[in-house]
Amino acid sequence: MGTKLVFSNVSAGYGRIQILSDLSFEVQEGEVFGVIGPNGCGKTTMFNALIGLIIPSKGEIIFDGHNITKMAANARCRLGIGRTYQVPRPFEGMSVFENVLVAAVHGAGHSEKEGRRVALDALKLTGLYDKREVRAGELTLLDRKRLEIARALGTEPKLLLLDEVAAGLTEAEVKDVMKMVADLKAAGYTIIWIEHVIETMVNSTDTLMCMAEGRNLLVGKPLDVMNSKLVEEVYLGVPEDE
């Protein structure tokens, strides 16, 4: 077990609007690292900086000992960073199996024959195996979210980024997602998980970070973070007379 990912003093944004300011945190290998914070605090921007959609103006991102701060997105994919989209974006005209096969062939660089095995493994892990020949466009929301994860797994990531995979799901479906994340953790993946559903963050993560205004407000054991006064203030605001 070692340090998988380091953000040190990263500042980034879109054009002149700065979203992340001096963001620093570390993710350990094999852990589920939860990220919470009010809307607009920069959670998804952090993912975008991490996969290379935006380049930080300051600071460094170290992944597995490589400085990836300015690396191109497809090169990071090959180094082993896989992401899911907050709003699922399946290849609707293709079967579930083909969706994941594309990732295994193009993302992980397998031949189609090897990719087939990788894709089927990813489908088993995400509970989509029985629906493998269904057209992706016909899937329910839960299954689309599963497919997002399966497709990210198809690229054989070492670090998996989950962006609100439980949002919009029923309580029973959220339980399914939590079980899936537990399975992924058991399979050895390091995971960063952004979520607003508090239940998932308290129960499924090893470490929890609360972000506010582009910074790391607090990081620690999930329950400690949830019960902290600082976090409460960020979400509920500070009474004016204090």
Next chain:
Amino acid sequence: MKIPVLLDRKKTKAASSGGQVRVLDGVPMLAACVAIAAALYIFGLTGVLSSNIQRYLLKIFLYCTLSSMWNLMSGYTGMTSLGQQTYIGLAGYSLTVMTATYAMSYWVGFLVGAVISTIVSLILAIILFRMRGMYFAVATWVVAEALRTFFTSWKFVKKGAGMTVAARPYPSTSTIYIIALTLCIIALAVVYFLLKSRVGLGLTAMRDDPDAASSVGVDIFKSKLLVYVVSAIFTALAGGIFYLNKGSIYPAGGFGISWTVSMVFIVIIGGIGTMGGPVLGSILYVIFEEQLAKLPGGWTNIVLGLIAILVILFLPDGILGTLQKKLRFEILSQKRFSGE
């Protein structure tokens, strides 16, 4: 149709909840394709066919090449071009200029047409690939229109009056028939093997969502470039052969939007995103065109338009596309099955 006979022999690929799709490929399909191709060659070489029939067939071969390439771009890759006539015009003029102005063989004309189209498509790709969807479609059309206007006022190619192909000796209809048939077979094979390749797997993903495709590692620019340039080359070759058969070219014809209208019509009625759609569509299109030519001017397009509307309304996946869906089979499918 030979389909029902072939169905019995086909392997069945089970799909757990999507039902069963019979894929017509492998040895029986290859045998069927080789048999049809061989028959068409033998008919052409032995002179069994009247030159009228040969002319119909060679038109089918050329439209089949053009529309298969358009289908590859629009139906499989998501690049809907309205400007493939750019390459038909360039190839037609390459042929006439090489044969008439420089007194060279028509083979040189084809070669020059293909080379110019390759270069032009590479340059245009840089500009056009910045656009997607409707913007890409309109931009391709604008390029073709600009070329039409340019050729209309270019003295070297005799402006709007057009030019005549002057191949010496002028090839017979059966020679052109054989050339067109060969091109058509190569074009279909190229489309099939491209779709079956690693690149082909990424193309369909790209058609459905280019951003998501690139985030799972698909190289969007390279894939698009490959498809666009391959389409340009085959479109140019088909255009060259078409004008060798026709004998003359003028700017409004060579760079006319009616080329695209034909390709779209063929692919829509045959079945977009299917291998066999453009083949079936081309046969029907040439039959319609020949039959409707007897009608007074203007009526041809009205009737073709009506046919297209009816097909879109009642068979939205095209004739072959709808048949494939209803009867659950696919001819030479590019689909990948898990095999479990």
